[in-house]
Every structure is written in C-alpha cells, then in structure tokens.
Amino acid sequence: VLVFVHARNATVRTGLQLLEYARNRGDLEHFLYKEKDDDGPRETIQYQEACRHVSHSKNAQLRDLFPHGIGIHHAGMLRQDRNIVEKYFLKGYIKVLVCTATLAWGVNLPAHAVIIKGTELYDSKRGSFIDLSILDVLQIFGRAGRPQFDTNGHGFILTTHDKLQHYLSLLTRQNPIESQFISHLTDNLNAEIVLGTVTTIEEACSWLRYTYLNVRMHQSPITYGINANMKAADPNLHSFRRDLIIKAAQELDKAHMIRFEEKTEYLFATDLGRTA
Numbered sequence: 001v002l003v004f005v006h007a008r009n010a011t012v013r014t015g016l017q018l019l020e021y022a023r024n025r026g027d028l029e030h031f032l033y034k035e036k037d038d039d040g041p042r043e044t045i046q047y048q049e050a051c052r053h054v055s056h057s058k059n060a061q062l063r064d065l066f067p068h069g070i071g072i073h074h075a076g077m078l079r080q081d082r083n084i085v086e087k088y089f090l091k092g093y094i095k096v097l098v099c100t101a102t103l104a105w106g107v108n109l110p111a112h113a114v115i116i117k118g119t120e121l122y123d124s125k126r127g128s129f130i131d132l133s134i135l136d137v138l139q140i141f142g143r144a145g146r147p148q149f150d151t152n153g154h155g156f157i158l159t160t161h162d163k164l165q166h167y168l169s170l171l172t173r174q175n176p177i178e179s180q181f182i183s184h185l186t187d188n189l190n191a192e193i194v195l196g197t198v199t200t201i202e203e204a205c206s207w208l209r210y211t212y213l214n215v216r217m218h219q220s221p222i223t224y225g226i227n228a229n230m231k232a233a234d235p236n237l238h239s240f241r242r243d244l245i246i247k248a249a250q251e252l253d254k255a256h257m258i259r260f261e262e263k264t265e266y267l268f269a270t271d272l273g274r275t276a
Helices: 008-025 041-055 060-068 079-091 102-106 134-141 161-171 181-195 201-208 212-219 228-233 238-254 271-275
Strands: 002-005 070-073 096-100 113-117 120-123 128-131 154-158 258-261 266-269
Touching (some): 002 008, 008 060, 008 070, 008 096, 041 060, 041 079, 060 070, 060 079, 070 079, 096 102, 102 134, 113 134, 134 154, 134 161, 181 201, 181 212, 181 266, 181 271, 201 238, 238 258
Parallel strands (some): 002 096, 002 113, 070 096
Antiparallel strands (some): 120 128, 258 266
C-alpha cells in the first residue's frame, strides 16, 4: 500500500501513527513480512540481510519503522536511503510506504492500493493552501494495481465533504481539465525566445496555436474571458492569441528578460533572460 501525504515531515508522522494504531489494535502482524509457502531459506536470508542493511541507515525513523513493515520516502532523504526503500517495497519487505507525491511522478513503483491522505497542500509561492490538482490525483491513482500480480487496483482519496463532489466529478470526467498556461505564459515565452524557437510575435502566435490552451479556448471560450462577440469577430482567435503574446512580451521587456522591438515585432533574448 502507498500512502501519499503532502509534506516531508508528514511521512514520518503518518508512519509512526500507523504503527501506534496497529500496535493498539493488535494488528501489527498485518504489516510484517511473511514468508510464502514456496519461499525457501534463501528468501529468509535475503530478508535478514535487508534488515541488517537498513539498520546501518543514517535515517533513524527508517530504522525504527522498517522492522514493522512500514517505510517512508521523500525528496529530503539521502538517495541511498530512497533506493533502499524502493527496492524493499518492491520485494514486499515494506508493506506500507508513506511518501510524498514526488514518488508518483519520479519512480515507477506500483502498489495494490494507494491512499491520498488529504487534498490540501501548502503552496510556498502563494503563501497559502491550495487543492491537490486532478493531474496529481490521476498520476497517484495510476500507481494502483501491480501488472504482474493484480487484475485491478484500489485508489482511496481522503478529503473534506465540501471537496468530495469536486474530485468525484473530475475523476469521472464530468468536468474537463482547463489549461493554466496563461498564468505561466511569460516564463514559457521567455524560454522559447532563449532557445531561438520564437523570434517574432507572429512566430510566438503560431507556437501558442499548438498548445492545450488553444484547444480549450476554442472549446470553452468563456472560461478564458472570450465572449460570444469576440469569438464571432475572431473565430480562429488569432487576435486574442496575439494580444496575449504582446502583453507577455511587454512584461518580459519591462523586466529586462528580453528586448521587444514593437515596430518590427522582433524578440531578442537578454543575458538576464538566459540566466532565468
């Protein structure tokens, strides 16, 4: 089982809580590694070697939890400790692995069941809590089901009652996934200018035409501030895309990330923009 939490310290806290609950309920044996009937003495020796291997880890929490079949995994751990956890989870020595969402995106580690513990996470850029994105939810749920062992998998999401319908509708595809590209347009445009992919406003408009944002603007124009009159006057949305690009270019020029020649509509990268 994979349990996904949203902070590094929450992995340890949740692992210790699970251990305490299991101990109080007398359910510790469910977490322990059990030899199968067809396992020979070699498997027992390998498990004992794994225990010795983990006992030399510098991570005290990992050392404490591993003998009880519980593991932790987050980006703040040493690479060798993360490798140990991944290896022994695949072998079945770790029954419950408490981890952060980075595991879902970075490592192919399937499990019979996955649990998302809470859907609120702290965004340091905004300085506030935000909802877990549906892309993260789908990526995490994609870990449920081990192709070599299972015919199905189980995904559980723990959230507040007021968010339940939101995630249900997204998971059942009742609500389309909207593009967030406009809020990141300046960064991406700067990257394309630095790479040399885009050198003029017209090339930038053409580049924007091949994004998911352009697809959603045509399918749901009102979501992106395009009313019926604007859509009728500009059915291909070329003028709208052009306005977005010019505004982003002006912001980058003001920040000295690029040079924007408004008369010729040429875009030039600067040293500051290349560094960024």
